[in-house]
Amino acid sequence: MAKDKTRDIDNSTVNDGSHAIRRFSIGDFLIILILVILCLTCVLPFIHLAAKSVSSNTAVMQRAVVLWPVGLNFDAYASIFQDGSLVRSFLYSVVVVAIFTLLGMITCTCAAYPLSKKRLKGRAFFTVLLMIPMYFNAGLIPSYLLYKDLHLLNNMWVLILPLIYSSYNMLIMKNYFQSTIPDTLEEAAFLDGANNFQILFRIVLPLSLPIIATLSLFYAVGRWNAYADNKYYITSEGLKMIQYKLYQLVASATEAQTATLSEAIEVKSTPEVLQAACIMFATLPIICIYPFLQKYFVKGVMIGAVKG
Amino acid sequence: MKKILALVLAVMMLLALVPAASADVPADWAPFAENVTIKVAVYDRGQEGVPPVEENYWTKWIQENFGDKYNITVQYVAIPRTDVMNKYSMLAAADDLPTIMMEYDYPKVSQWAADGYLTTFNMDDFAKVAPTYYNRMVENNQLGYTKINGETYFAAALRPYYDTAYTFQTFVRQDWLEQVGYDHVPTSTTEYNEAMKKIKEAGLCEYPCGGSMVTGVGSDQNYAWRIWPLNEEEWVMYGDYNIPSLGWEPNKNFLKNENYKFNAGLLNPEYYLTNAEDEKANFINGKAYSYAGYISANMDWLTAFYEANPDAKLAIVPVDGKIDTAAGTNPGYRTDNPFGMIVGFSAKATEDQLKAAWMYMEWLTQPDNLLTFQWGIEGENYTLDENGLPVSVSDYDGESKMGFNNNKDYWCVTIEARQAGTIEDMIKNNLPHDLPQDFTDEIVKWYNDKCKVRDAGWAIDNAKFGVAMEAESEYQTTLVEKYKEYRDKLTMCSAEEFDALYEQFAKEYAEAGYQAVVEERLAAYQAGNSTKPLNQTAEEVDLGK
Numbered sequence: 001m002a003k004d005k006t007r008d009i010d011n012s013t014v015n016d017g018s019h020a021i022r023r024f025s026i027g028d029f030l031i032i033l034i035l036v037i038l039c040l041t042c043v044l045p046f047i048h049l050a051a052k053s054v055s056s057n058t059a060v061m062q063r064a065v066v067l068w069p070v071g072l073n074f075d076a077y078a079s080i081f082q083d084g085s086l087v088r089s090f091l092y093s094v095v096v097v098a099i100f101t102l103l104g105m106i107t108c109t110c111a112a113y114p115l116s117k118k119r120l121k122g123r124a125f126f127t128v129l130l131m132i133p134m135y136f137n138a139g140l141i142p143s144y145l146l147y148k149d150l151h152l153l154n155n156m157w158v159l160i161l162p163l164i165y166s167s168y169n170m171l172i173m174k175n176y177f178q179s180t181i182p183d184t185l186e187e188a189a190f191l192d193g194a195n196n197f198q199i200l201f202r203i204v205l206p207l208s209l210p211i212i213a214t215l216s217l218f219y220a221v222g223r224w225n226a227y228a229d230n231k232y233y234i235t236s237e238g239l240k241m242i243q244y245k246l247y248q249l250v251a252s253a254t255e256a257q258t259a260t261l262s263e264a265i266e267v268k269s270t271p272e273v274l275q276a277a278c279i280m281f282a283t284l285p286i287i288c289i290y291p292f293l294q295k296y297f298v299k300g301v302m303i304g305a306v307k308g
Numbered sequence: 309m310k311k312i313l314a315l316v317l318a319v320m321m322l323l324a325l326v327p328a329a330s331a332d333v334p335a336d337w338a339p340f341a342e343n344v345t346i347k348v349a350v351y352d353r354g355q356e357g358v359p360p361v362e363e364n365y366w367t368k369w370i371q372e373n374f375g376d377k378y379n380i381t382v383q384y385v386a387i388p389r390t391d392v393m394n395k396y397s398m399l400a401a402a403d404d405l406p407t408i409m410m411e412y413d414y415p416k417v418s419q420w421a422a423d424g425y426l427t428t429f430n431m432d433d434f435a436k437v438a439p440t441y442y443n444r445m446v447e448n449n450q451l452g453y454t455k456i457n458g459e460t461y462f463a464a465a466l467r468p469y470y471d472t473a474y475t476f477q478t479f480v481r482q483d484w485l486e487q488v489g490y491d492h493v494p495t496s497t498t499e500y501n502e503a504m505k506k507i508k509e510a511g512l513c514e515y516p517c518g519g520s521m522v523t524g525v526g527s528d529q530n531y532a533w534r535i536w537p538l539n540e541e542e543w544v545m546y547g548d549y550n551i552p553s554l555g556w557e558p559n560k561n562f563l564k565n566e567n568y569k570f571n572a573g574l575l576n577p578e579y580y581l582t583n584a585e586d587e588k589a590n591f592i593n594g595k596a597y598s599y600a601g602y603i604s605a606n607m608d609w610l611t612a613f614y615e616a617n618p619d620a621k622l623a624i625v626p627v628d629g630k631i632d633t634a635a636g637t638n639p640g641y642r643t644d645n646p647f648g649m650i651v652g653f654s655a656k657a658t659e660d661q662l663k664a665a666w667m668y669m670e671w672l673t674q675p676d677n678l679l680t681f682q683w684g685i686e687g688e689n690y691t692l693d694e695n696g697l698p699v700s701v702s703d704y705d706g707e708s709k710m711g712f713n714n715n716k717d718y719w720c721v722t723i724e725a726r727q728a729g730t731i732e733d734m735i736k737n738n739l740p741h742d743l744p745q746d747f748t749d750e751i752v753k754w755y756n757d758k759c760k761v762r763d764a765g766w767a768i769d770n771a772k773f774g775v776a777m778e779a780e781s782e783y784q785t786t787l788v789e790k791y792k793e794y795r796d797k798l799t800m801c802s803a804e805e806f807d808a809l810y811e812q813f814a815k816e817y818a819e820a821g822y823q824a825v826v827e828e829r830l831a832a833y834q835a836g837n838s839t840k841p842l843n844q845t846a847e848e849v850d851l852g853k
Contacts, residue, residue, distance in 0.1 A: 061588065063585075141397065141398060248354020252355065252390065258525055258526075265725075278356060
């Protein structure tokens, strides 16, 4: 591997292309500039929020905090940890996301693997059937009634079971199996006496780690960020995921004015400093984990996308 | 000693609220033979740092002190405050509506009645089970709001001081006024505009009128611009504040004044980009003359203001009792709704559940129960001051920690505010005491003056309709959005263009649905399905400087 790298570098010095690398053109400058601006649009709001979360309430109300804290204090974080409900909610969300991702991957694999095999009779029919949820869904109230009859309301499983099957993820996985695992490999295994399960677990899955990592990430991030189902199906405070709590924090701030008018009394929203601290608290761990997972993310999407 | 004080308080509250009511629940209340479960709606506001709404110390307190005594199980159903109607639709679809449903907005509850969510009931039956609650409704003339199409659907909670609400106040820069030669706070529109000009000319503030974008509901209220004597039909058609009344004379005159302020450079030229939080920041940073807000024991923006402007002096805008002929304004003002929560009962509730729900409301209305529910446990949630009045411990964080706004979302089923002592006591307790200035006397005077203005007939309430208003539901969102666009153009156009532009926009607005809305309101009024205005004539009041 090290040798290959050296050879690449040697070649690049010989090729004319190296000239382009050394010369820094206006085009490069523009590209870098655009990239920097794009990066800043993501990073600056985050830094602004971080600065607010450790500033004094007065400074935040004065709009004096931009990218650097004013009147440094950590009271908001202290109250988050003291109160404990957000910390509990965070841990609970991690558990829900973990179970969801595990079950989601099992469901996805169980659907994608058979559908990727030509020997499955009625393959086209089942594929179409399993793609229907991608285009149609029952709507809010029928779903609510269904979950009620299934006794799923106000239950952790309502956040897990309804969404574990995803047509989109299943199609990516099916496509991956079809394009990457040669049929001959399977035939050889059959000749050696392996059955379907053995082939799946001992041959196909070990060869599919990139797509498993990617789809797991899709599942986990999707679940982590979704909150609408919390709003409709969960009422107990202890069963609410952290993203929903954040949504409530922010929504109550924007809705406070209308509510105030309707109630003819001030409806106070959570102070901005505490809001910022809550958002930081919920986001930082994800941001810390993301760079380590990102390599799978990019690789997996490319593998799943190109058939060949 | 504590018990005596609590008793004194309870009696005081009783005297203040329910002069002719009994102090106890009816003697014929008996526990149900079989356990009855009632579900009570409670707002979930997504606040950090308050106990979970469905189960906490206080829900258990209700169960132990009320539920267990009468063999009733009280359950609470969380209703997201930001998504009330959707949540109720789902609960209705699942046949799972709470026994007690409540809302502040009349259109919402009349919609529920029209959709069949609510049961009708006999008010006499209610009066037998809940005499204190019922008598209070009678004394406060609330029975008119309990019916839709002649059928009784609701009970109405009490909103004390609804027509003299003193909790919303406008704070202004008295130091600036003094610097430009005023010894009082201008109250009339003409004098206010002059003062703003002087402040600007003196270089104290670039845009003293400040300003912020309109947000829709409740924007541009024109009560001070109404033409007296009030025309009853116009009041019904245009008087509501949920859909701004573009095309009506008071709205036109109001916007003309905004246009004047804009063109005179008194209004922030970027007001349409300034949100409510930025407007607050502008005041704190000395970039606006006034800011209006609700008073409370903890007013963080006032604290921030004094920190940023240690030498500044503020004043409250006093009540004005005079007519300003030059500007076309008068002391007319909007009252709050003459009720707090409008309480309805699920169409699926059994007779026992209905009775249990009424018992729950009656029990909560009893002064001693209400006292504990509103103030908490003595020595923990509150202490008694030298006059024997309760003072909340604001940083209490123990077992009996109360829900948002002192458990308000639970006790709002009976009353809309905590009360203890005289109006002076309440105003004093409702203000911060760690600030360089104390506004108690000013607000007490404000309240007394407001009472005089009300008695002179200047209070205006909004029409309430006893039928579901379909055009209103259909067009409200569109109209409010259109209004935002039109009113900004009208504010920012030149004074010469104003009249022609107003006429054009009023026509477009009417065609976009406003005509249908006013016609529907008029039809409801003519069919006898609306309330009547409080007054139609009013007289000037001399309140002194």
